[in-house]
Structures are given as structure tokens and as C-alpha cells.
Amino acid sequence: MSGRIYQNVVLQLKENTDRTIGVMDGEGVVIACSELSLIGQRWTEYIPVVNNAAGALISSDGRTFKALNGWGNQFDYAAFAFGENDVSKAVCSVATVALNAAKAYYEEKHDRGSFIKDIISDNIMLGDIYMRAKELRVTADVARGVFVVRSLKKGESVPTDVVQAMFPDRQNDFVLSIGDGDVVLVRQMPEGAGFRELNKIASSIEESLRSGTESTVVVGIGTIATHLRDLAKSYKEAQISIDVGKVFDTEKYVINYENLGIGRLIYQLPTTLCEMFLQEVFKKNPIDALDKETLFTIHRFFENNLNVSETARKLFVHRNTLVYRLEKIKKLTGLDLREFDDAITFKVALMVKKYLTSRGIDS
Known part of the structure; x- marks a missing residue:
């Protein structure tokens, strides 16, 4: 937030009161004041006073303070007026209203959060990113998740305040409300961070928003953006992660784009092409000809890496019983799941079927 904006408001208010008024930042530095000689002074002794007031008017040592609107338990800026009587309190309250309005307008037009929001929403030209980053002192080339x-x-909607409280560093991390209830976190990552660090952060968010033992949110993760210009790409990847996860990983609540595998490719295929694929694979009988028990057997066979003995043990059936079921599947579909190529084809076909079902298409 620019002290220049606050100073303009303070100078306008000065014409209507004989009280000295101004603004102190979260480090106790006077950044705007009707008495120009006070600008730059550091009043660290008043920091705990304002914080403990929890947003209410508070008087101390001949000064009255009121924190401006902000996030978290620590104030970012506070208005002040000299004096502790009712007039000083009224002046401080009026100043707070005017300064909050200026703060809201400035943040809407110029603050870092709006800047990052414009980037991920593709609402800013590439050339303007560099200029705005320099103006707002946002480092362009650091890794961000x-x-x-x-x-x-x-x-x-996702409770933005809960996520913001988890990541209070507003200089480097950005918590944004976007779309119909989504919350987006853009977090600066340490050098060398990767898949594991991203998953750890996402898991902490999911766990913090649980209701008892029940998950209330799903968290999608994009690939690490090494530059501001890559944030929009990473944001789209995080969205795709959630959309693909709803189809292929319904039991997962943290979904990483890098872990989507073939599901990501299927999700981007035209539905007509998917329908043609199923018709070509299942020439003898449609996939719907397989009953629930047979499909359950197939899923277990895949989960155990096509190992007949291990699958039979997990299903609590004799090995010959499983072989019989696999032969039955071969007769119905023409695919022998004990053969790697046929197993791959069948696995992809199951995923394609699941994708079409999610789109309301029966094939």
C-alpha cells in the first residue's frame, strides 16, 4: 500500500480538524501525517496496543488509534489522532472510514493480490506483467506453487479466511477468491521444491478444512511456476486436476497435475472419438455385457499387476477359479487380460467408459 495515497487523504482531513492525524504501519512507522515532521518516526511501543485492541478504538499516551481493515490478528495499518478525549476519538473514527475507503480503492486497482489475480485469469498483457511487477515490487522469477x-x-464457498490464516505472509503468498466459491493459493516455494513439497502443502489445506474426519474440499495442484508468466498455465493445470480427479480419482482429495497420467489425455479427447474407440475394442460384446462381479475381478487383477496367484489370494478364490473367469472375459471381449497389450487396451477402455459416463453418455 502506498503511503502517498494515505497522505493525500490525511491532508484533505487536515482542513477540517485541528487535531494531528496520520497513519502508522504494522512496524510502527508513521507513513502519513498532517504534521509532516512526524513522518518516518517509529512508534514500536504502540504496536502491541493496537494489536490488543482487536480493531477497536484505543487510547494510549495522548494518542488514539484504530486499525484499518486487514487480514489476520496483526494490523497492517492504523489511523491515529492526537488526544484521548471524545473529539479525538471521533476524528480518529472519521479518519478510519476515509482511509479504509482509499485503501479499498487502491487495493482494487493496484495491490499485489489483484495483480496476481489478473495474471492467473489471463487479464493482463505479457508485457504489462514485467512493468507491474517492478512497480509493485513483486519478484518475477521465483518458484511458486x-x-x-x-x-x-x-x-x-471455501472459507477464505481459514486459508489466509494458514499462509499469513502477504508479501510472498497470495490467497484469492476466484469464480464460484474457489480459493486459489499462490505460494512462493523454496529453491529445489517439487512434487513432495506441493503435496504436503495441499494436504495441510485439506486437513485444516475437514469437518471431523470428513473431507469438505478437494485441492488441485498445478506444476511449479518458475516465473510470473507461468502462473496462468499452472492455475489451469490445477483446475484440470480437480476436473479429471472427479472422473478417475473420486476417492482422492489432493490431486496433482503431474500425477494424472493417462486420465489427463482421455479427458481432453472428443467424446465422439472415445465412443468410436469403445466400439472398435469391444466388437464382440459391449463393455456393459460384463456384470459387476466380473468388473470387480478385472479391477483387482489390475491392482495386483496382472499377477494371477496374488489376485486369487486377495479375492479368496482358487487360482483355477480366477483363470476360468479370465477365460470367460476373453470369450466375451476377445481380450486376454493375461497378455500385457490386451490388458493395457482394456484398462484404457475402462477409463474411457468412465469418462463418457461422467459426461452423461452411454456407449
């Missing part, structure tokens, strides 16, 4: 947090309950 992008996380999309979405409520599992339709129509409900």
Missing part, C-alpha cells in the same frame, strides 16, 4: 481449493458441496 498454485493450488485450487474447491468445496465438495455444490453451491458452498
